[in-house]
Amino acid sequence: MARPLIQLALDSLDVAQTLKLATLAAPYIDIFEIGTPCIKHNGVALVRELRRKFPDKLILVDLKTMDAGEYEATPFYEAGADICTVLGVSGLPTIAGVIKAAHKYNGEVQVDLINVPDKVGCARESAKLGAHIIGVHTGLDAQAAGQTPFADLQAVAKLGLPVRLSVAGGIKSSTVQQVVKAGANIVVVGAAIYGAPSPADAAREIAQLAAAA
Numbered sequence: 205m206a207r208p209l210i211q212l213a214l215d216s217l218d219v220a221q222t223l224k225l226a227t228l229a230a231p232y233i234d235i236f237e238i239g240t241p242c243i244k245h246n247g248v249a250l251v252r253e254l255r256r257k258f259p260d261k262l263i264l265v266d267l268k269t270m271d272a273g274e275y276e277a278t279p280f281y282e283a284g285a286d287i288c289t290v291l292g293v294s295g296l297p298t299i300a301g302v303i304k305a306a307h308k309y310n311g312e313v314q315v316d317l318i319n320v321p322d323k324v325g326c327a328r329e330s331a332k333l334g335a336h337i338i339g340v341h342t343g344l345d346a347q348a349a350g351q352t353p354f355a356d357l358q359a360v361a362k363l364g365l366p367v368r369l370s371v372a373g374g375i376k377s378s379t380v381q382q383v384v385k386a387g388a389n390i391v392v393v394g395a396a397i398y399g400a401p402s403p404a405d406a407a408r409e410i411a412q413l414a415a416a417a
């Protein structure tokens with residue numbers, strides 16, 4: 205398997221803080237995720253700014269699109285996003301719309317399984333439609349209620365779908381190897397990096413652990 209990619213979730217609303225964190229962690233990060241609260245607050249201009257500052261990084265915009273897939277995602281691909289997310293619960297026509305927008309800009313689509321009741325079924329159908337990445341995701345509120353993404357990751361990985369698997373939801377240095385061994389190709393890390401005393405050291409440690417798993 206190729207080296208797992210590390211995705212840093214940029215979840216601050218503040219642009220200066222977001223750029224500072226991205227700069228500190230950049231040497232250890234493959235994908236910058238502009239988190240949902242951050243993209244809602246700052247909009248497409250932040251995609252352009254990150255693209256300009258980090259021409260060699262992949263940029264994922266965590267739109268979590270729920271409707272009007274092609275219409276909503278198009279300006280973000282146009283601004284330089286490599287990957288946009290769409291909710292699995294949005295349904296197949298919306299997912300297909302984001303895939304159509306991605307094709308126009310040579311981009312990719314991640315279907316986020318957050319709160320999807322039948323995650324295995326949704327992952328199968330999304331892969332059939334042409335989604336590139338399936339995201340197994342325990343959101344911040346579900347994490348606060350004690351949930352984790354580990355069992356769902358195992359269930360989706362077992363399917364052996366022709367897609368990359370991303371995992372998000374409180375991943376940290378003590379769990380990164382567990383998710384890579386379970387089949388994650390992309391490991392998303394937010395709080396364990398931005399909440400660490402040294403985000404750069406935390407990012408380096410997590411990247412090294414993932415590569416060694």
Ligand SMILES: O=C([C@H](O)CO)[C@H](O)[C@H](O)COP(=O)(O)O
Nearest residue numbers: 213240343373374375393394395
């Ligand atoms: O996607 C996220 C969340 O739903 C807010 O939009 C987080 O960025 C994602 O969960 C990663 O952050 P951590 O769980 O803190 O690692």
